[in-house]
Amino acid sequence: MRYGLGVVAMSFVLASAVSGQTPRQGGSTCSSASRMAFSDGWNVCLRHDFDTAFGSDQRPDPDVWVINHPESWWFVLGRTFFPSPVYHPEAPFPRVEDGVCVIEHYLYNSYHLDTPKTTFLGGEIHTVMEFDPGNSWRFEARVRWEECPGGLVTSFFTYGYDDAHSDSDEIDFEFLSNEVFEPVPQVMTNTWDDSDQKPEQIPISELDMTQWNTFRIYWYPEPRVVWTWVEPGGTERVLREETDSAYLPDEPMSVYFNFWAPTSDWGKAYDPNLEPDQEDNGVVWRYWIDYVEVRVLGADTDGDGVADACDECPDTPPGAAVDARGCPTGCCGASGPVAPLGLAVGLLILNRFAGYRSARRRR
Numbered sequence: 001m002r003y004g005l006g007v008v009a010m011s012f013v014l015a016s017a018v019s020g021q022t023p024r025q026g027g028s029t030c031s032s033a034s035r036m037a038f039s040d041g042w043n044v045c046l047r048h049d050f051d052t053a054f055g056s057d058q059r060p061d062p063d064v065w066v067i068n069h070p071e072s073w074w075f076v077l078g079r080t081f082f083p084s085p086v087y088h089p090e091a092p093f094p095r096v097e098d099g100v101c102v103i104e105h106y107l108y109n110s111y112h113l114d115t116p117k118t119t120f121l122g123g124e125i126h127t128v129m130e131f132d133p134g135n136s137w138r139f140e141a142r143v144r145w146e147e148c149p150g151g152l153v154t155s156f157f158t159y160g161y162d163d164a165h166s167d168s169d170e171i172d173f174e175f176l177s178n179e180v181f182e183p184v185p186q187v188m189t190n191t192w193d194d195s196d197q198k199p200e201q202i203p204i205s206e207l208d209m210t211q212w213n214t215f216r217i218y219w220y221p222e223p224r225v226v227w228t229w230v231e232p233g234g235t236e237r238v239l240r241e242e243t244d245s246a247y248l249p250d251e252p253m254s255v256y257f258n259f260w261a262p263t264s265d266w267g268k269a270y271d272p273n274l275e276p277d278q279e280d281n282g283v284v285w286r287y288w289i290d291y292v293e294v295r296v297l298g299a300d301t302d303g304d305g306v307a308d309a310c311d312e313c314p315d316t317p318p319g320a321a322v323d324a325r326g327c328p329t330g331c332c333g334a335s336g337p338v339a340p341l342g343l344a345v346g347l348l349i350l351n352r353f354a355g356y357r358s359a360r361r362r363r
Helices: 015-018 343-353
Strands: 042-050 066-068 073-077 080-082 095-096 100-106 122-125 139-146 153-161 168-176 185-194 199-201 213-220 222-231 238-242 254-260 284-297
Touching: 015 139, 080 254, 100 122, 100 254, 139 254, 168 213, 185 222, 185 238, 199 238, 238 284, 254 284
Parallel strands: none
Antiparallel strands: 042 284, 066 122, 073 080, 095 100, 100 284, 122 254, 139 213, 139 284, 153 168, 153 254, 168 185, 185 199, 213 222, 222 238
């Protein structure tokens, strides 16, 4: 069986699989140590350094990150299968290793039962927290990627849906192995509104993706989007600025990272020479994320290190220790507004992710 773009399989037990969790408005990181204010008016809303792993398979903090979408889902993006933590618990999921997040892509996919195998095995993470289009946001990540053959894509992007959960919005940095390891490397920038896109390739002659690189996305409500790259010497270089409202997102979005192989529908990224292994030869490539930081342009009125736009407990007393939501510590449920996730919310999430990526890869 050949999988196409987007989702090809899912579980209908989402509500029961996730019931009992307590999602927090705006999400949480359960850590106050990495928060700081910036004199230029950008206050930190989320900072995650992947310094703590969870479970025997060393997964990223589940209060901050969702792995491969809701846990009872599995899906195929392009030619890459993303397994479900519920139904494929032994699979190699994104993990924390030596203070960074590692997302791997395997040539062999043991979960593809047909012969010949036509899919690879990869992974994705995204933030629990969503970011509202009414504010000015600055998304930042430090990433690197080992050199690998053509036909693979890694990414740093934001992604969300409209109220009908049918059309997607996003802002992308996509790194194509067909392009970033060439003598004159290029990165793909793209912006989507209601599944309409405006991609643009940007050459960066000094770029070495095998070393750490810092990329930033600025999302303003004007609307305006700016993509930047921090040069090795520390200078921030503007790569692209987009103001065409027909292609700029207007829905809440989370921050995503993934590693996958596209189909021939995306000619710039596809390589017919990249084929899945039919037996496990142990071939794997890695994409590393050092840290992720989201800042909002705005005040931190109570001075607790959490910007007002993300602060669920305003007017915190001076000097009080707070969690990621700006609430007095007693982290992860003991403070701030929480609500149980029951059947209704579970079904809402099921509806939200139905058709995931069904329209986003029309290049």
